[in-house]
Amino acid sequence: MNGYFVKLPVFEGPLDLLLWLVKNNNMDIYDIEISRITSQFLEYILASPIPPDAAGEFLSMATLLLKIKSSLMLPKETEEYQEAVEEKTLLEDRLAEWEKIKKSGELLLEKFRGRKFFLRRDEPFKIEVAKKPNFSVFDLAEIFAGMIKDKKNLFETVTGPEIYLEDVLKELSDRIKNHPHVRFSELAAANPRRLYIAVLLLAVLNLALKREISINQKKPFSEIIISRNTAARAKRQEANHGN
Amino acid sequence: METEELKKHIEAILFISGKTVKKRKLAELTGASEKQIAEAAECLQNEWNSNHGIILEEIGGGWQFSTKPEYADYVLKLYPWKGNLKLSKSAAEVLSIILYKQPVTKAEINAIRGIDSQGPIATLLKNSLIKTSGRKNVPGKPRLFRVSENFYHIFGIKDETDIPSWDEMEEE
């Protein structure tokens, strides 16, 4: 075995092995001696463990080499000989290309080693300078002070006389008869307990559904204005009159 | 490590981090004392804050690089999805409770507001204004909330001593 396979490098694939054999034999990559290469290639794959996932590729390369080798022994005029010459040229081109890729891979590895410790953040600033809140920390203090002062929130329990929707509906109807526009907050202020406010809200929705009133709120959390729905009322009176 | 060298270490660490690195952490990484870190950082701050597009800021008990406000527009141009932070009234309330009562559980927040605060808490977490930090040793082991480092940055306050007292607010 001519000492070829002393300290064998690990070959990734058949081209890798082929290139190594070409170099080791000091052959010209564009003028491979197919018969010598073929026998060495076969010796290697018979003698060395081939990576199982690449066995197919090694074997198909061996087949190709054997085919070229045998065809090249035929007379030059034969079609097989011509085909084999073409296949040999194709193989040499592939090998030349592979050699360049290997070289460039080595170059990249070299660059990589030199660059390993140039670190960058790789992402934008976590802290977003443009993200300005719509209020300041002083506003937060004020909000908190307001909540703490307003302690009734904290200790409210639902006890006392029950509140009935019918009663509140009647109250609301009476109120609206005399006042064309009423603020929800005014109504709520009459009995600032959560249960009352909840029932009041139901009453308002109830009358709105019957089109007795219309309700208006400019934006969330702003005042709710309750207005007597004169148009609807007029319409109904008209209808009654007709009867 | 001498100050000049320490300064370069701090620069490299703060640049890669892109957010606040605590004094303690800087000391731990470089092997310098917190006092040395503070000295080097102040030194860096003087150099940086006069001549560059970026400044070094002391925020939330540590240091960080920030862009000068006049260059802040570039953040929006480079990353247009980062808009202004708009907080709802309820989120602001929850945030103020966490700021003044931290560490605080959701149940405690709910008790103060008289209403469930799941939504605002989720919003604040999503915007990294608050963080969870441990659990309270009561039945159910509820999570505790605190304001985050990002909170300090966004509201431009250095550390806890920079938070206005709400009692003072009341007196006004």
Next chain:
Amino acid sequence: METEELKKHIEAILFISGKTVKKRKLAELTGASEKQIAEAAECLQNEWNSNHGIILEEIGGGWQFSTKPEYADYVLKLYPWKGNLKLSKSAAEVLSIILYKQPVTKAEINAIRGIDSQGPIATLLKNSLIKTSGRKNVPGKPRLFRVSENFYHIFGIKDETDIPSWDEMEEE
């Protein structure tokens, strides 16, 4: 914009980004010409590269800040995963194929290597050294691969001229 001011703008943009910003993008953002950008950046480079823990680098057709290698240890203590990238010989080879033949399909890569390249391709994708970019209009519509922005950073490549051309590879 005069150069002194332009320098600060470039600093701010590069700090915000944390990775390469192309010359063209810098020009677009600041309203300066690419020539002015290059001048200001070279000027900045001289200032930065002597006295700081971070340096300004020309990478992938743009500019970026990186830490100096001598401070990497401290940064890696904070972000250990940043030093985790390992590149095998086969990954480097697949990367070379993609670099010179891009956009390229897996089948084309396999043909050049004479062996299946699923493993190295997955590793390169995971490490953001390559990216998929569209599909080839052949039966099966296979995905096409290109090198990514990160590729230029990892290998410290200024621009295309910084890579030996395919023909030059042969001459050596």
